Amino acid sequence: MATDDLRRLAETWLADDPDPGARDEIRDLLARLPDSAAELADRFAGPLTFGTAGLRGRLRAGPNGMNLAVVTRAAAGLIGWLGAQGEPGPLVIGYDARYGSRDFAEQTARVATAAGREALLLPGPLPTPVLAYAVRRLDAVAGVMVTASHNPPQDNGYKVYLGARLGGPAGAGAQIVPPADAGIEAAIRAAGAAAEVPLGEPGTLLDQTIVQGYVDSAAAVVPAGSRELTVAYTPLHGVGGQVLAATFTAAGFAAPAVVAEQAEPDPDFPTVAFPNPEEPGAMDLLLALAARTDADLAIANDPDADRCAIAIPGAEPGRWRPLSGDELGVLLADHLIRRGVAGTYATTIVSSTLLRALCAARGVPYAETLTGFKWIVRGAEGLAYGYEEALGYCVAPELVRDKDGITAAVTVADLAATLKAEGRSLADRLDELDAEFGVHRTGQVSLRVEDLGRITATMARIRQDPPKSLLGDPVTEVEDRLPDADVLTLRTARARVVIRPSGTEPKLKAYLEVVEPVTGGDLAAARARAVAAMESGLRPEISAALGVG
Numbered sequence: 416m417a418t419d420d421l422r423r424l425a426e427t428w429l430a431d432d433p434d435p436g437a438r439d440e441i442r443d444l445l446a447r448l449p450d451s452a453a454e455l456a457d458r459f460a461g462p463l464t465f466g467t468a469g470l471r472g473r474l475r476a477g478p479n480g481m482n483l484a485v486v487t488r489a490a491a492g493l494i495g496w497l498g499a500q501g502e503p504g505p506l507v508i509g510y511d512a513r514y515g516s517r518d519f520a521e522q523t524a525r526v527a528t529a530a531g532r533e534a535l536l537l538p539g540p541l542p543t544p545v546l547a548y549a550v551r552r553l554d555a556v557a558g559v560m561v562t563a564s565h566n567p568p569q570d571n572g573y574k575v576y577l578g579a580r581l582g583g584p585a586g587a588g589a590q591i592v593p594p595a596d597a598g599i600e601a602a603i604r605a606a607g608a609a610a611e612v613p614l615g616e617p618g619t620l621l622d623q624t625i626v627q628g629y630v631d632s633a634a635a636v637v638p639a640g641s642r643e644l645t646v647a648y649t650p651l652h653g654v655g656g657q658v659l660a661a662t663f664t665a666a667g668f669a670a671p672a673v674v675a676e677q678a679e680p681d682p683d684f685p686t687v688a689f690p691n692p693e694e695p696g697a698m699d700l701l702l703a704l705a706a707r708t709d710a711d712l713a714i715a716n717d718p719d720a721d722r723c724a725i726a727i728p729g730a731e732p733g734r735w736r737p738l739s740g741d742e743l744g745v746l747l748a749d750h751l752i753r754r755g756v757a758g759t760y761a762t763t764i765v766s767s768t769l770l771r772a773l774c775a776a777r778g779v780p781y782a783e784t785l786t787g788f789k790w791i792v793r794g795a796e797g798l799a800y801g802y803e804e805a806l807g808y809c810v811a812p813e814l815v816r817d818k819d820g821i822t823a824a825v826t827v828a829d830l831a832a833t834l835k836a837e838g839r840s841l842a843d844r845l846d847e848l849d850a851e852f853g854v855h856r857t858g859q860v861s862l863r864v865e866d867l868g869r870i871t872a873t874m875a876r877i878r879q880d881p882p883k884s885l886l887g888d889p890v891t892e893v894e895d896r897l898p899d900a901d902v903l904t905l906r907t908a909r910a911r912v913v914i915r916p917s918g919t920e921p922k923l924k925a926y927l928e929v930v931e932p933v934t935g936g937d938l939a940a941a942r943a944r945a946v947a948a949m950e951s952g953l954r955p956e957i958s959a960a961l962g963v964g
């Protein structure tokens with residue numbers, strides 16, 4: 416864009432931005448033109464759009480960031496769209512402990528009340544699943560959760576949920592999907608200037624009853640059983656701590672030992688490089704605590720507590736083994752199937768194929784959807800359970816129509832305690848599943864970029880010239896989901912690779928799977944072959960194909 420056009424865009428925005436800090440940022444960038452041209456162009460590259468999980472972006476001024484002006488217009492668009500649907504009912508609003516979260520939540524409430532809609536604010540920074548629960552429980556017309564989940568501290572985001580009347584039976588309390596997201600985006604564009612959006616009263620602050628309601632229902636997700644279990648836990652500087660501890664004690668477990676440095680919400684996430692349990696090192700303090708307290712199970716939530724990661728004692732004393740989302744996802748499915756929980760079991764096209772095999776063997780209905788929990792929860796009539804490889808699990812779809820790191824945690828604790836009472840462990844159950852179905856080893860390669868164009872270019876290049884062979888086997892199938900979804904799947908006899916751009920972060924992701932049959936009952940040998948195929952074969956091959964490293 417020409418510098419003059421950029422300057423005009425920025426000046427127009429400046430005149431409308433209600434936040435003095437944000438105005439200073441833009442003024443500063445304008446003063447430093449032409450040196451700041453690239454930065455300004457990026458900030459005005461376009462509006463944030465609804466990705467995998469709502470709006471998400473850097474906290475910074477301009478349309479391509481999360482800031483008060485963008486949130487005001489987003490709220491005005493949402494409220495306008497709800498009005499246009501002719502649906503009455505309250506909007507319920509939650510927020511995490513990130514920079515800006517509370518302000519963005521309160522601004523959303525004011526936009527709602529000015530338009531004559533009741534706004535109900537959750538009583539403090541709380542987990543995303545509490546908001547998703549509240550949308551259903553309070554029969555809200557819609558919900559907003561201000562959070563950027565596990566993203567870096569500089570980010571924030573805005574998740575939008577619809578209640579039963581607009582979301583339909585499967586989508587009641589779930590995040591928005593097309594066409595609602597496009598409709599709301601159009602309403603946001605039409606909302607006009609942020610400065611002209613009317614602001615009303617601050618809305619109604621809900622009391623702790625809603626939190627207690629969630630805690631009681633979450634605890635009731637697990638049936639009575641053994642509660643002999645020692646747990647180490649971290650909320651990873653996020654908002655999960657109190658609700659998780661309350662849920663554990665309500666379910667009859669002892670309160671877990673908590674990583675002290677990460678126990679309280681802190682928007683700087685000071686002890687981790689990325690507050691994402693998937694990232695290397697994020698669980699180090701947790702594993703140290705688990706070893707120190709001789710725990711049976713280590714549990715981490717992501718900062719908005721909709722994800723759950725666990726680690727189990729390793730083969731050698733003092734060593735801990737973090738499980739992948741696929742491992743825990745299949746363990747939970749297996750547990751619920753054994754408990755006789757009827758209905759469809761669902762996962763996504765980027766998760767392990769083990770759930771499909773398990774469901775087929777047990778005669779249980781199975782469904783597969785695109786990436787994102789908004790799709791999983793709509794994946795089937797009569798959903799019993801859903802999970803995705805990104806550490807997301809829904810064990811109680813009638814309670815929370817989204818992933819829920821709290822009910823997942825208490826369910827895996829129930830499973831671990833049940834096994835422990837039988838003198839067995841989660842590791843034993845994983846062994847049994849591998850012996851029965853073969854070792855399904857999954858992994859991920861991701862390309863983090865500064866320039867989003869690199870993602871588009873890489874996808875185009877791989878579409879044009881996909882790898883002909885992987886692990887020495889010919890690629891027998893290349894499945895392209897365009898135009899429905901920007902997803903490419905490659906298959907060989909032993910491996911599967913799914914490549915797609917992230918919808919929440921500037922990343923290209925490849926999801927890898929290698930399946931190694933167990934021959935002659937030798938599980939250890941099959942595992943070793945699977946690890947070698949993944950680490951010395953598929954991972955380097957795909958890293959090279961994507962240009963990672």
Ligand SMILES: O=P([O-])(O)O[C@H]1O[C@H](COP(=O)(O)O)[C@@H](O)[C@H](O)[C@H]1O
Binds near residue numbers: 565721722787788
């Ligand atoms: O960030 P969260 O915890 O809200 O999680 C969100 O983003 C994840 C990553 O999505 P992507 O691969 O497109 O970046 C999705 O797997 C998940 O379903 C979605 O709810």
Ligand SMILES: [Mg+2]
Binds near residue numbers: 564717719720722
């Ligand atoms: Mg999250």
